[in-house]
Amino acid sequence: MKRKPSTEATAAWIRLMRVQSRVLDAVEQDLKKAGFPPLAWYDALLELSRAPSGEMRPVELEKQMLIPQYSTSRLIDRLVDEGLAVRRECKMDKRGQFVEITEPGRELQKKMWGAYSAAIEKHIGSKLSDADALKLCGLLDRLGCSCGDVKAAAAKEGAPAR
């Protein structure tokens, strides 16, 4: 008798859930121990720092990070509270606004990349050859959205965008 989801598919599902959870936890813990805020903050700061003149519309940020609207709204709140970004009014569209990264925001992003990249190396890089990492990318890509070109996406700094 043939199973509907094969045992192989089910095993892959279990591993995908467990391993991601363990690796994410490990990386987040490393960042936290180094005294840094959560990864989502890094992602947002990275997107902002990459934007021309360091500012974006919240809607843009939302699309880049693939997180819901309300989540973006509150993340911006927190960044603004900590002085890492500022809200600016948008004169073209009075509903909207711009979010601009501040100098402390840029500095934090750079400092975090040090700890973040070390964590990626520790929990992924050191455990997989480059060739195997590519194989893993290929298999994962078949499961979901294309995440853009392998080489291009990680060209400068990596952002997860959960």
Next chain:
Amino acid sequence: MKRKPSTEATAAWIRLMRVQSRVLDAVEQDLKKAGFPPLAWYDALLELSRAPSGEMRPVELEKQMLIPQYSTSRLIDRLVDEGLAVRRECKMDKRGQFVEITEPGRELQKKMWGAYSAAIEKHIGSKLSDADALKLCGLLDRLGCSCGDVKAAAAKEGAPAR
């Protein structure tokens, strides 16, 4: 110049985060649309139903599911509130207790497996050959904890245990 985490490792990291998130979301949505509770409930009910005489110590459940103690405690609260499990006192150790699955609990677990297995098939099985699923398992296993034998773990019903 060599990067500390290679672009390949970074790309794998990004995909691991994104793809897991998308696939989990998709599966959870399918379950929710079918009117079922979250996956964590299923995991707990499955563990309980597998236990001899359908009861376990919370500590056991905690170890099986790999979730923190307080999380287990509250999950049991919710199952008990919904009549899917009952707490029983433990006479050997008066600090402790037993949690026993109820008949409605067993029924729900079985019904959920229908929707759950369909979702795994839809989001994993249909996108990967069995051989590729095994390759994926192998690569993921190198990143983390061993999750037991591929064939054995998914023998009857699959549990993620985030």
Next chain:
DNA sequence: TCAAGATTGATGCAGCTGCATTAAGTAAGT
């Protein structure tokens, strides 16, 4: 036997998430 330490489970608090709704502004058709 009894004090020190470990184990078991619950809970108050803060933060984050999703859902639904609201408010305000823009765009488009009539």
Next chain:
DNA sequence: ACTTACTTAATGCAGCTGCATCAATCTTGA
């Protein structure tokens, strides 16, 4: 110009998570 529909962003509410702590009980070793 005016109604209708869409877009942009914020927010109240409920639920879940992690952290720290607590209370109760068990275990160990002097």
